[in-house]
Amino acid sequence: MAFQSSVSSNQSFGIVGEILTDGLLRCAPYTLVSTPQTNNIARAYTVSSEGVATVGGTGVFAGILVHPKHYASLGTSAGGTLAPSLILPDNQQGELLTMGTIIVNLGATANIGDAVKYNNTTGVLGVGTPSTGETAVPNTKVVRYTVGSNGIAVIELTN
Numbered sequence: 001m002a003f004q005s006s007v008s009s010n011q012s013f014g015i016v017g018e019i020l021t022d023g024l025l026r027c028a029p030y031t032l033v034s035t036p037q038t039n040n041i042a043r044a045y046t047v048s049s050e051g052v053a054t055v056g057g058t059g060v061f062a063g064i065l066v067h068p069k070h071y072a073s074l075g076t077s078a079g080g081t082l083a084p085s086l087i088l089p090d091n092q093q094g095e096l097l098t099m100g101t102i103i104v105n106l107g108a109t110a111n112i113g114d115a116v117k118y119n120n121t122t123g124v125l126g127v128g129t130p131s132t133g134e135t136a137v138p139n140t141k142v143v144r145y146t147v148g149s150n151g152i153a154v155i156e157l158t159n
Contacts (some may be wrong), residue, residue, distance in 0.1 A: 003084035004105055006115035013145065014103045015069040016086065017041035020154050032092055039088040041068045042104045043123030044137055045096050053096060055123035061138055063096030096158040101143065108152040116140040116155050
C-alpha cells in the first residue's frame with residue numbers, strides 16, 4: 001500500500017504501521033530477511049532464526065513491522081529513489097511490535113472485536129477465522145476506526 005497522494009473530504013488519520021496511542025508497548029529489533037517476498041510495514045512476521053524474522057511464516061510470532069517514518073526510504077523501481085515506499089530491503093533492522101495499538105490495512109471492512117489473522121506467505125493481515133494458509137495473530141483484535149470498505153483499522157496486540 002502506498003502513502004496517501006491525494007486529500008479527499010475525509011482526511012486520513014495516519015499511515016499503516018504507525019502506533020496510534022500512548023500506552024504499553026513491546027517492540028523488538030529483528031533483521032528482516034524475506035526473499036522472495038518483500039518486507040512490508042504493517043505485516044506479520046515470524047522468527048526464522050535468532051534475531052532474524054521473515055514476513056508471514058508459521059513459526060513463532062515475532063510481531064508486526066511498525067514505525068514507517070523511522071526507516072530510510074530507498075524509493076521504488078518505478079518511481080525512482082524519492083518515491084514513497086512502505087517496503088524495507090532485506091538485511092535491514094526493523095521494529096516488530098507484539099504489544100500496542102497500531103494502524104493497519106485489513107483489506108476489507110472489519111468490526112470492533114474481530115480477531116486478526118495473517119497470510120502465511122505474504123504476512124498480509126485480515127480478519128476472521130484462519131483458513132488454510134493463514135494463521136491467527138495471537139491476542140489481537142480490532143479496536144477502532146472500522147468504517148468504510150478500504151480496510152484501514154486500528155488493532156490492539158496484547159502479547
